Amino acid sequence: MSLRIEVLSGLGGKAPAAILVEAKGKRLLLDAGGALHPGQSNEWAAGLDVDAVLITHDHIDHIGGVTALPGELPLYCTSPVAAALPPGRDWRPLPERGECRIAGIPVTTGQAGHSLGGVWLHLGVAGGVFYSGDACLESLLLPFDEPPPARVALLDASYGIYDVPQAQCREAIARRLSEPRVLPVPASGRALEMALWLDTLAPRLGITWDLDSVCRKGLEALLELPRSLRRVGGDAAIRQLLDAPRPTSPSLWLVADRDDDPHDWPAHRLLHTGYLTPRRQRQRVAGEVDWQRWNVHLRLSHLRALVRQLGARQVVPLFTTDVREVNELLMTPSGLMMATEGSDAAG
Structure with missing residues (x-):
């Protein structure tokens, strides 16, 4: 099966999240992030043609770009996340933990440990595509669910090589x-x-x-x-x-x-x-x-554990400038990490 992934925004530093996945003749947009501060580019939505958009959580860099999308575009999110949508925006339910099909593509969700109603996404295509959204394994209140195996892992590497408990x-x-x-x-x-x-x-x-x-x-x-x-x-x-x-x-x-x-x-x-x-x-x-940082993203040792758990053969570290360093540290005997460009890490 052919698989095409394009990170429209979010490669290299803290930037709006927007990832395009094309499989089975369908195009899914994973997250629709908005600018975090004046002057940050939000051009990823220009001329976009997709079948559906899936939102992982309600923080502005993952949901703030919804206003730039056509109102008739099917949008999927959990009920808590829907509360942050523009007033009157139609949405369709995404399970907080479970399975569904979107545009004919199998989708599995699980708790991401980062925010109220926030989930990770797993697409059942081409050996599995896992997108963490923003995720954390250290929350005192919010669980992180174990995802199914995936050949490709699109991971929240906001902290780069940082690894302080x-x-x-x-x-x-x-x-x-x-x-x-x-x-x-x-x-x-x-x-x-x-x-x-x-x-x-x-x-x-x-x-x-x-x-x-x-x-x-x-x-x-x-x-x-x-x-x-x-x-x-x-x-x-x-x-x-x-x-x-x-x-x-x-x-x-x-x-x-x-x-x-x-x-x-x-x-x-x-x-x-x-x-x-x-x-x-x-x-x-x-x-x-x-x-002074309070951890809400995956730190390095957790990234390494997640890559091993997924059995990923290709990894894209998102939202970080430490791309090369992260890739080198995430190398596993089972696969080759995907090379990407980098920019600023998040706090």
């Missing part, structure tokens, strides 16, 4: 919470687990903290999902957090990221834990904001 990230962040802080985070992603971690940590550090209404709604939405879509053991802690009275003037805020600037929080200092836009990179260099 999440426990060390948490310790480093905790050391920075001695002064008033604001942590802007994706409400459907790391906000969920950071909230539970802070609720346990804050009493030990003797600090008060709160979360905004958007992050709170994210936790409420997580509890509304089937229990099998959450890691075991977190429900009671989430309910306790949501039911507890909140302080009136907390020293620490966990807030949905609205492109916050230092002047928005004159009594607190911003601590970013993920991707930094060019403007935020300049702010960090100038000493106006701080940064």
Whole structure:
């Protein structure tokens, strides 16, 4: 069977995700990402001709380009992700964990461990094509499901050759919470687990903290999902957090990221834990904001384990500048990694 894969956007650095897969005479678009900051190109959608689009999760660099697609184009996503679509946009259900057929192509989905309702995709063509979307094996709340074997693996390599365990990230962040802080985070992603971690940590550090209404709604939405879509053991802690009275003037805020600037929080200092836009990179260099990573993507040792598990013979590292280094480190006796071009890694 002939198989053609074209990464329209997402090769080399943190950029909108858009991958075209052509098989069985059909063309599927995997993700429809939008620009993360002003000036970033979003030209991948120009003149696009596909049979359907599949969205892995609701972060802007994977769903923000939907507005550039024809409204009649069949779009598939999970129910939680559909809430982030443009108002009135038609969509068709994608299982959060299961199998279906889209344009005649077998599609398997599983939990990706990165965000609320986020999934990986496996296409049952040409020995299997696996697309991780954004994925993480270290979430405290969100599971990562084992995918079926795949000859081709399109992998979230946002962190490049970085391989620091999440426990060390948490310790480093905790050391920075001695002064008033604001942590802007994706409400459907790391906000969920950071909230539970802070609720346990804050009493030990003797600090008060709160979360905004958007992050709170994210936790409420997580509890509304089937229990099998959450890691075991977190429900009671989430309910306790949501039911507890909140302080009136907390020293620490966990807030949905609205492109916050230092002047928005004159009594607190911003601590970013993920991707930094060019403007935020300049702010960090100038000493106006701080940064310490909280893992939400696959780190190197997890990429290596996933490649072995898939039995992949061709791997495309996405969203990273460390393409050559990642390819060399992911080499396995069973196959040859696919050479690609590179650019910036994500936070």
